[in-house]
Amino acid sequence: MNTEKIFTITDLAKCYNKSERSIRIVLERIGEKWSMIVLLLLDEHGTVRFHEFDNMIDGISQKVLSNTLKALEADGLIHRKVYPVVPPKVEYTLTDLGRGLVTPVRALVDWACKHSLDIVESRKSLIKQA
Amino acid sequence: MNTEKIFTITDLAKCYNKSERSIRIVLERIGEKWSMIVLLLLDEHGTVRFHEFDNMIDGISQKVLSNTLKALEADGLIHRKVYPVVPPKVEYTLTDLGRGLVTPVRALVDWACKHSLDIVESRKSLIKQA
DNA sequence: CAGCATCCACGCGGATACTG
DNA sequence: CAGTATCCGCGTGGATGCTG
Numbered sequence: 001m002n003t004e005k006i007f008t009i010t011d012l013a014k015c016y017n018k019s020e021r022s023i024r025i026v027l028e029r030i031g032e033k034w035s036m037i038v039l040l041l042l043d044e045h046g047t048v049r050f051h052e053f054d055n056m057i058d059g060i061s062q063k064v065l066s067n068t069l070k071a072l073e074a075d076g077l078i079h080r081k082v083y084p085v086v087p088p089k090v091e092y093t094l095t096d097l098g099r100g101l102v103t104p105v106r107a108l109v110d111w112a113c114k115h116s117l118d119i120v121e122s123r124k125s126l127i128k129q130a
Numbered sequence: 131m132n133t134e135k136i137f138t139i140t141d142l143a144k145c146y147n148k149s150e151r152s153i154r155i156v157l158e159r160i161g162e163k164w165s166m167i168v169l170l171l172l173d174e175h176g177t178v179r180f181h182e183f184d185n186m187i188d189g190i191s192q193k194v195l196s197n198t199l200k201a202l203e204a205d206g207l208i209h210r211k212v213y214p215v216v217p218p219k220v221e222y223t224l225t226d227l228g229r230g231l232v233t234p235v236r237a238l239v240d241w242a243c244k245h246s247l248d249i250v251e252s253r254k255s256l257i258k259q260a
Numbered sequence: 261c262a263g264c265a266t267c268c269a270c271g272c273g274g275a276t277a278c279t280g
Numbered sequence: 281c282a283g284t285a286t287c288c289g290c291g292t293g294g295a296t297g298c299t300g
Binding site for chain 1: 138139140142143144145146147148150151152153154155156157158160161162163164166167170171173174175186187188189190204205206207227230231233234235237238239240241242243245246247248249250251252253256
């Protein structure tokens with residue numbers, strides 16, 4: 001039912017700005033500042049609670065963490081389990097869909113770790129020219 | 131010289147907000163609306179001129195296209211060749227670095243094409259609940 | 261503990277018009 | 281042809297304080 005194979009990028013470029021089921025959804029989520037960190041942390045730890053994210057991720061605010069988790073949950077990438085206890089307890093885990101996304105994302109992160117220095121150097125040499 | 135292997139995501143999460151050579155550079159670039167389309171079009175066509183991008187990509191403005199190309203060039207992902215002729219002629223090609231990035235990005239795009247429908251459905255079912 | 265409410269600055273992306 | 285210049289709306293991300 002889903003498109004098995006990508007047609008051509010040339011075709012994609014024609015409908016990229018309109019399509020509802022566009023890959024833009026995925027690329028945008030990836031570009032969000034903290035989404036992939038959350039996804040990868042879940043992959044590494046299996047189950048993580050809200051305040052654990054808050055502790056583990058340096059520099060994130062509660063509001064942004066909350067938004068990030070909601071967005072990932074809305075996309076069906078993570079699962080939110082609430083325990084009816086006091087004080088509250090909420091656990092986040094990856095869904096199958098989310099687990100599937102981890103693989104290509106890790107490939108990307110691997111590449112980025114290897115080459116981010118090249119990119120930084122490229123930027124610096126541009127600045128020197130100016 | 132570069133970090134060969136990723137430590138742990140847990141470590142990454144600690145410096146994600148500060149590091150200069152962060153993978154954030156890459157993830158941000160990927161999240162930019164048109165960057166990956168440009169990159170993949172170059173991979174598909176080899177050499178592309180400015181107005182060809184403008185024609186091929188539906189909905190992009192000249193300013194945004196210009197910015198996108200500049201950013202990719204600054205990162206050393208694409209190369210800009212200017213021919214000193216009238217009227218002007220400028221050709222864009224992938225650098226080796228850019229070519230290297232294409233592989234993980236295609237993996238991501240493949241995944242996205244297969245699963246973007248799942249994500250859209252997930253979002254819709256959330257809306258129904260509300 | 262796991263959030264929500266509010267306010268705010270900034271920058272991206274878009275529209276339009278102009279130029280070497 | 282291959283851009284620049286200008287203006288603008290909107291959404292993201294951040295800071296702070298409050299709550300069931």
